[in-house]
Amino acid sequence: MTSKKELDELLIDSSTPEQSKEEIQAYLDKKQAAYDALEASAEPVDRARLQLDVAEALIGSGRADESWEKARSALDTFIELEKWQDAVESCDVLYQSAQPASIVALAHGVWLSVTYPVDPTLTVNMLNYVIDETPGKADGAAIAAVTAHYVADVRAEADQHKSLTFLTKQLLANVAKEHSGVEDQDDLSLWMERLELLDPDVFLPRLSLVLGAIVPVDDWWFDRDTLREKIPQ
Numbered sequence: 001m002t003s004k005k006e007l008d009e010l011l012i013d014s015s016t017p018e019q020s021k022e023e024i025q026a027y028l029d030k031k032q033a034a035y036d037a038l039e040a041s042a043e044p045v046d047r048a049r050l051q052l053d054v055a056e057a058l059i060g061s062g063r064a065d066e067s068w069e070k071a072r073s074a075l076d077t078f079i080e081l082e083k084w085q086d087a088v089e090s091c092d093v094l095y096q097s098a099q100p101a102s103i104v105a106l107a108h109g110v111w112l113s114v115t116y117p118v119d120p121t122l123t124v125n126m127l128n129y130v131i132d133e134t135p136g137k138a139d140g141a142a143i144a145a146v147t148a149h150y151v152a153d154v155r156a157e158a159d160q161h162k163s164l165t166f167l168t169k170q171l172l173a174n175v176a177k178e179h180s181g182v183e184d185q186d187d188l189s190l191w192m193e194r195l196e197l198l199d200p201d202v203f204l205p206r207l208s209l210v211l212g213a214i215v216p217v218d219d220w221w222f223d224r225d226t227l228r229e230k231i232p233q
Helices: 004-013 017-038 046-061 062-079 082-094 102-115 120-133 139-155 158-180 185-194 199-212 222-230
Strands: none
Touching: 017 046, 046 062, 046 082, 062 082, 062 120, 062 199, 082 120, 082 158, 102 120, 102 139, 102 199, 120 139, 120 158, 139 158, 139 199
């Protein structure tokens, strides 16, 4: 796995902006040195993971334009090797780089994270980005929120189920309030029924429509039909 948690902890633990910049630069130097030291025979997945670490650190260093190329290359490697969690993390970094196609990268990451059984926390994070990017009164935010809650409920292990579903319930309640002024549980249930958010066989295809509005059918970076055939049974 990549070291996103390690980099995030640097940002949290730093007492001043100057210290944070120094620590991120040190992290970047360490990861770049490790990447440069790789043997030609190194496993492609190891190379791609270090490349993604470098890409994420570049964002923290204010060099997001350089980050994009590295994260995009890493994504292709992870897709080819069927490393779905790493692929979603690549899309996360691409989105965080705030480049012209970052919203397209987000759509790819959401599709992968909902389609494949990756860490549900990562899936919830990706869907939360969609909520942030969507006007509060648009149905797309509601569809993303209910999908996040559904994924958390069916995928989270026992040790994370309670905390993650609590979070997604709050996401859903916040979206309902912004969308239609919903304030209590009874109104929330009626709102979900009215928007057809109770049945995953209904709202998951609607999520595909939301993603399709972001990425035209001919502009996807991978063949989704081919990847669907690789879904674990």
